[in-house]
Each structure stands twice: as C-alpha cells, then as structure tokens.
Amino acid sequence: MPNCPRPAPEPSPSEITPPAVWQRRRELVQAGVAAGLIGVAAPLRAQKLPAKPGPYSTMEKATPEKLVKEYCNFYEFGTDKEDPARLAPKLLKTRPWTVQVEGEVKKPGAYDIDMLLKLAAMEDRIYRLRCVEAWSAVVPWVGYPLAELIKRVEPTGNAKFVEFVTLADPKQMPGLRASVIDWPYVEGLRMDEAMHPLTLLTFGMYGEVLPAQNGAPLRIVVPWKYGFKSGKSLVKIRFVEKQPVNSWQRSNPSEYGFYSNVNPNKDHPRWSQATERRLGEDGLFAKRRPTLMFNGYGEQVASLYAGMDLNKFY
Ligand SMILES: Nc1nc2c(c(=O)[nH]1)N[C@H]1C(S)=C(S)[C@@H](COP(=O)(O)O)O[C@H]1N2
Ligand SMILES: [Mo]
Numbered sequence: 001m002p003n004c005p006r007p008a009p010e011p012s013p014s015e016i017t018p019p020a021v022w023q024r025r026r027e028l029v030q031a032g033v034a035a036g037l038i039g040v041a042a043p044l045r046a047q048k049l050p051a052k053p054g055p056y057s058t059m060e061k062a063t064p065e066k067l068v069k070e071y072c073n074f075y076e077f078g079t080d081k082e083d084p085a086r087l088a089p090k091l092l093k094t095r096p097w098t099v100q101v102e103g104e105v106k107k108p109g110a111y112d113i114d115m116l117l118k119l120a121a122m123e124d125r126i127y128r129l130r131c132v133e134a135w136s137a138v139v140p141w142v143g144y145p146l147a148e149l150i151k152r153v154e155p156t157g158n159a160k161f162v163e164f165v166t167l168a169d170p171k172q173m174p175g176l177r178a179s180v181i182d183w184p185y186v187e188g189l190r191m192d193e194a195m196h197p198l199t200l201l202t203f204g205m206y207g208e209v210l211p212a213q214n215g216a217p218l219r220i221v222v223p224w225k226y227g228f229k230s231g232k233s234l235v236k237i238r239f240v241e242k243q244p245v246n247s248w249q250r251s252n253p254s255e256y257g258f259y260s261n262v263n264p265n266k267d268h269p270r271w272s273q274a275t276e277r278r279l280g281e282d283g284l285f286a287k288r289r290p291t292l293m294f295n296g297y298g299e300q301v302a303s304l305y306a307g308m309d310l311n312k313f314y
Contacts, residue, residue, distance in 0.1 A: 049142045049204035049209050051124045051142045057140075058127065058296070063139060073227065074213055075180050076168065076183070088211075099113070100237070119149060126138060127200070131227040134276050137279045145200060147196070150195060161242065163240055165231075165237075166187075188243065198297060199220065215232025216233065225295075255269055262291060276290075
C-alpha cells in the first residue's frame, strides 16, 4: 500500500514559531489594518478569521501583505500579475458557495462553505510559497489540514489520488476568454500528499479571510510544491483511482509534471530553478535566494518520495 497516509512527523523545533512571536506579529498587522496602512487597495473591509498558532511555521519574516495581495497568479482573471487584484474583488462572488465532494468516497455531497469553515479548528501557518516562475513569498495562511476534511468524507479503498477543480464561470472570470489552458483549472495530489499534515485547506491569510485574488473563499496550499499545485477558489474535490492530469501538465507536459515538487536541481526547460527572488526584495542590490529542495520542507516530506527518481517524476 504505497499510498496510505503516514503518521504526522514532528516538526523540528527550528520550524516552529513560538506563539508569542506570532501573536506579536499579528498585533502589528492588526494595528496596521486599524491605522489603514495595510490593505488600502481592498474595496471591501476584510473580515477577521481568528485562528490558533499552528505547527510547521517558518521563522522567516512574512512578505508584506500588500505585495501578496497585489502580485498574483490567477489566470481566470487575466495573465498579468496585477489583473487578479484589479478584477477579482469586484467580480468574484464568494457566497453562496459549495464544494462538491465526489468519486471514491463514502460521504459524497455538496458541502457549504460556512459549514466547512467550522469543520475543524483554524490554524495560523506561516509557509513559504515558491512559484515555478522563480519568485517566492512567505505567507501567514489561515486554515486547517485538508486531512481533516478527507477523514470526514471517508474515501474508499479505491481512492488513490485527489483531484481539485476550481471555479470556471465566464460571467465572473474574464480570463476564461483566453485559452491559456483548458478551463476549469484542475490540480491533483496523491492520497498521501493530500493527507500530509502540511497540506492546508486554506480560508484566509494575514489573520483575515482570503482576498478574492488569492483564491477566496477557499484554496489549497501545498508548501513543498510549486505554487501552481495550490488551486484557488475550489468548487470540487474528487477522489479517484487514476492519477489526474493537471491543467499545466495537459497544456505543456515537457515543462510541467504531476508532482511539481520544488527542486533546485531540476531546471524548467526555459529557466533555472536553482535560485529565487523573494517578493519585496527586488532592490538593485537584493540577492537572489538559493531555492531549497522541497522548498525547505524536506524533513517533513522527503520520505513520501523515497526511491522515486525525481528527475523523471517532476
Ligand atoms: N484557479 C487557479 N489557481 C491557481 C492559479 C490560477 O491561475 N488559477 N495560479 C497558481 C499559481 S501559478 C500560483 S504561483 C499560486 C499563486 O497564489 P497567490 O497569487 O495567492 O500568491 O496560485 C496557483 N493557483
Ligand atoms: Mo506559480
């Protein structure tokens, strides 16, 4: 049974942010919000999303919220990095919202977003996010492990993979007019990856509900994989026996694979993956950072790929 869930590894002490440190950061963020210094571009007042400090948070400084909100990849709203922030808050309707759970599962059905919000305790988790385009950010996400939902819907023994389908509504998403990929945006994980405690079903960031452009009302965050594995604005979770074909793999299989683990030793055919630019560090003298294997989460996830040739299974 290669795909059965493994027990949660203990996070190493250096990976955990002490609650006091995180609390202080949070107070600073909230003070910023109160003073109107942060999130000035948001047309609607962001709603708080209380959470307890979660495991696995990095000690690195969070990327300024403004940058994470304004520099986005969400092709359903256009391919320029600024398009999603400009269009999604006006166009994306996040209520009512249901997530369809289907396939190899004992409790399929339409799960309402407000029920999902209450399904498990919300946690703050500061994760690195590494885009395949060689930029990265450090984001305090709010959510709970996807495993919490998976356990409750009871996958059958045939469920080997999880497929994620995201919203594709031409009335709300002008980017669908361009055929950059086959819509809807589809992603997938192997069952043990989906069950891994690092994989976060994400409802918020920076202590507030997700801004539309970052994937409201819920998205996946898989911190050891390139950012495109983290589908935004999820509408369907399907449990399947065969490995799903994710959108980027379908559109260009020589450039994008299924696993897409962050790997500095495996270059993208058109650029190196050895280093990255951290959002906010783009000054003249800013040094590029070395990219870490599994985005620095090797201690937690390397065992999932034991014996696999990661140059072949990229
Ligand atoms: N539905 C959907 N999800 C998506 C994308 C997209 O275009 N559409 N872009 C992906 C890519 S390439 C990255 S790097 C991350 C970016 O997340 P962020 O904009 O919140 O930083 O979202 C991912 N999820
Ligand atoms: Mo990306």
